[in-house]
Amino acid sequence: MDAGDGLRMAAERPNSRATMKDVARVAGVGVGTVSRVVNGKSNVSEESVAAVNAAIERLGFRRNDGARMLRTGATASIGLLVEDVADPFFSLLNRSVEEEVLRRDSVLLTASSDKDPERARKMILTFCARRVDGLVITLPEGGDEEYLRAELDAGTSMVFVDRPPRVLDVDAVIVDNRGGARTGVAHLIGYGHRRIACFTDRPDLYTASERISGYRDALEEAGIPFDPELVYSSATTREPVDEPLGRMLASDDPPTAVFAGNNRTSINVISALRIHKTSLAIVGFDDFELADVVVPGITVVAQDPKAMGRIAMGMLYKRLDGNVSPSQTIRLPTRLIVRGSGELSRDAVLAAR
Amino acid sequence: MDAGDGLRMAAERPNSRATMKDVARVAGVGVGTVSRVVNGKSNVSEESVAAVNAAIERLGFRRNDGARMLRTGATASIGLLVEDVADPFFSLLNRSVEEEVLRRDSVLLTASSDKDPERARKMILTFCARRVDGLVITLPEGGDEEYLRAELDAGTSMVFVDRPPRVLDVDAVIVDNRGGARTGVAHLIGYGHRRIACFTDRPDLYTASERISGYRDALEEAGIPFDPELVYSSATTREPVDEPLGRMLASDDPPTAVFAGNNRTSINVISALRIHKTSLAIVGFDDFELADVVVPGITVVAQDPKAMGRIAMGMLYKRLDGNVSPSQTIRLPTRLIVRGSGELSRDAVLAAR
DNA sequence: ACAGTGCGTGGAAACGTTTCCACGCGGCCG
DNA sequence: CGGCCGCGTGGAAACGTTTCCACGCACTGT
Known part of the structure; x- marks a missing residue:
């Protein structure tokens, strides 16, 4: 078996890649040696290494990792x-x-x-x-x-x-969804807010329910009663929230701040506020690009x-x-990133009404 | 070989999955039959199918797709x-x-x-x-x-x-980077702008250079001379652009509009404009979430x-x-999405100065 | 009764690797 | 001078599939 033979052989199967067998034939060595060269094992003579590498180059050989894995078991x-x-x-x-x-x-x-x-x-x-x-x-x-x-x-x-x-x-x-939400809501409470709306995802989602728990934790800690009227869990995050927000704003004791349970909801809340031409304090869960480009920048509880x-x-x-x-x-x-929207005080919101 | 034998065998190799051979042994059939059942081939007796499926269930067999591919050649x-x-x-x-x-x-x-x-x-x-x-x-x-x-x-x-x-x-x-950029810039020209800045990525990037070409196409079509002073290609898209924008604004004949060559640059431009407390008309290439949340919404040339x-x-x-x-x-x-930022007329921009 | 047909089947070969075993060969030590 | 070691090597077995071939068997049609 000489080199010419091997080449011809590879050429005969046009759409099929060269195998170690082909390389071995062209290089005039055994498949074992080819394998050793390909895997950089040490105990191979220099001539063999050179011959094998030349053959690999010539045939465009590339080891078939699928076959390798079958043998070795590690994919x-x-x-x-x-x-x-x-x-x-x-x-x-x-x-x-x-x-x-x-x-x-x-x-x-x-x-x-x-x-x-x-x-x-x-x-x-x-x-x-x-x-x-x-x-x-x-x-x-x-x-x-x-x-x-x-x-x-x-x-x-x-x-x-x-x-x-x-x-x-x-x-x-x-x-730490619960702890993060607690921190975010406590931040709002720190600016005087006592009526804080909460917009989240479907509550059967683990993350959403945890964040709602954190929201309640913060209220409880501050001795603020929980009002289910202020909580809205949308079916999907694409759903606009101007309607539920409008209802809350029209109530006797409207919210002065909003905790948004995820970034898309934060955006929905911002849009809804714009529709209602009001501004409330906002803290959102999960950071997003451009959170610092809108005015005011959106204060968020960031994940990593x-x-x-x-x-x-x-x-x-x-x-x-x-x-x-x-x-x-x-x-x-989580990490609270302060950008302005969460630092709008209760008094400032009420004064603007 | 009975069923018990096969089970024992699988148990003997604790961290290794059952193979078709194991299944065949447990089901009391040949590997060929197992393969046929697994692949839903028709010519298998009902008893065999039942026996094989029972064995598969019992052993938790899952076909090894790696081996399959080695044989079939399609991964x-x-x-x-x-x-x-x-x-x-x-x-x-x-x-x-x-x-x-x-x-x-x-x-x-x-x-x-x-x-x-x-x-x-x-x-x-x-x-x-x-x-x-x-x-x-x-x-x-x-x-x-x-x-x-x-x-x-x-x-x-x-x-x-x-x-x-x-x-x-x-x-x-x-x-169609070039055509899209041309459309976006022509849109600005349509609102009276004749001094249009262009912020893009490194010009050795294919997309950036195409968009610059489109920008020039639009100018040429409108008979507006190309001014290299109004073009800035940042090294990275994270780099803020307030400094080059400031230089342009301080010139004798400052721009009244900006064409931003990609979405991150659009954001950088918005930030820079805020720093310089000016507003210019903006059209950006590539849409981004929140492009309609900032005010005014950012008019963009959207890709799909x-x-x-x-x-x-x-x-x-x-x-x-x-x-x-x-x-x-x-x-x-591409598709031009009109949101407000691109429809600020030259007169409006000049009036605000 | 007998060849022909078709179906269900078992088993072997093949896919392209890695790994292990055994072999030849030179040099070294006893 | 003979056994031993170690190195470089070739080749076979194995990995888990699919596919092909051949076999046995029960029908069918003449």
Whole structure:
């Protein structure tokens, strides 16, 4: 078998890539030697290395990682499931997970659940069928968690992000939603407000219900009675809120401030206020680009999606490296960013009426 | 070999998943039959189907797609490389590509080049080593395109997005940057403006240079002389622009309008105008959330990243299905969204001075 | 009765790697 | 001078699928 033979052989299968066998033939060595060269093993003679590299160059050989994984069992890939990769929060999370994955020379599979438990399930099982080394999951509400147990038992590591597991014994990294909301609302109370409206997502969402709890915590701490009339949970975050806000403003004892439970709702509230030509103090949960471009800048309780991704990947890789300590849930602190909208005092709001 | 035997066998390798062989043993059939059942082939007796399904259930078997692909050659996976998955534009593109990938029951590998040609190269080659069926690529400027040719020749289909190929013969879908910029600037001219500043990205970026060309086209059409003093290309999009804007405003013949070449620059311009306590007419390229929340709302030349992803995937799958027609570049139209900032007339701006 | 047909089936080969084992060969030490 | 070591090497087995081939069996039509 000489070099010409090998070349001809590769040419005979036009749309198929050269394999180690082809390379071996062209280089005049065995496949074992090719494998050793490709993987940079030391015990190969210089001539062999040169011959193999020349053949690789000539044939445009590229190792088939799929085959490699079948043999070695490690796929060097991580699956990420979030609600929506186009959401500002999750896209930052995505990016920071990617950064960690890259550091380990792995590859990242991504998918959006779109809040659909069935879609989430399908994607996760697909990832498992691909035998990813680990999973980073934001599990949508309302689905069954149980099917994950089988994958867990089969040895697939996973970390939950943004939401804690309900029954599964897995690591998680979440945001201190309750504490953050409490801080934000307390900030408003500090400026004299006692009638504070609360606009959030559907309350069956974990994050939304936690933030509502934090809102109530702050009220309670200040001895302010909770008024359900001041709480509005929209079905979707795209839904405008000018109608419910208008109702509150028209009441006997209208709010002088608003706590918005997520960034899209913050925007909806701003639009609604503009429609009603009023200004109230606002604190929003979750920072957003341009929060400092509107006037006044929007004071927010900021989360740190990048840290969430980084920490989640740290936990995951520890598991992959064999850590078997009991699972833990890490609660990330939030940060209040003061920009003006939250520092409008009760007196100033009332004076403008 | 009875069922108990198979179970014991699976249990003996605790952290390893059951294989078709295990299933076959437990079900008392051959691996061929298991494969047929798993793949829903028709010519299997009902008893066999039942037995196999029972065994699958019992062992928690899940087909190893990696092995399957090695055999079949199709990996049912697509690689996506963009500049940054956390960028609003690219994250929407990402999502729409994901949607198409999902429809074909494939899986999506994603990566951010971070504008680094070397990083891009590494990720693309990694994807190729994984033998993705196809690639969707936003290639960073300044790198060599040549290494892609080998992959192309080896049979990996690819589509370029957001930027056309320089030398390679591949499909692409891009935005009509030049025409869109022309339209936006013409819109300003329509409101009487003749001194229009232009803030963009680094001009060595394809999109930025195209938009500058469009800006010049509009001026030329209206017989307005081009003044390089009114053009500022920032090194990075995070860089504030209050200093260069200040210089322009202090000149003998200051601008009365601004064309901002991308959404982050639009924001920078808004901030800078606020610092200088002036208002000019503004038209920005690329829409952004909240463009309608600031006052006045920002008039923009909108792109459609979702369409870009959808169309790119359509082209890619056509290639995968065997289409060998000459490669083409599709240029997506832009859409002017009128919100107020672009309709501030020259007279109004001058009157406020 | 007998070839032909079709269906359900089991098993082996193949996909492209990695890994392990064994071999040949030179040099070193006893 | 003979055994031993170690190095570079080739080749076979294995990873978990799919696919193909061949077999046995029950029909069918002549």
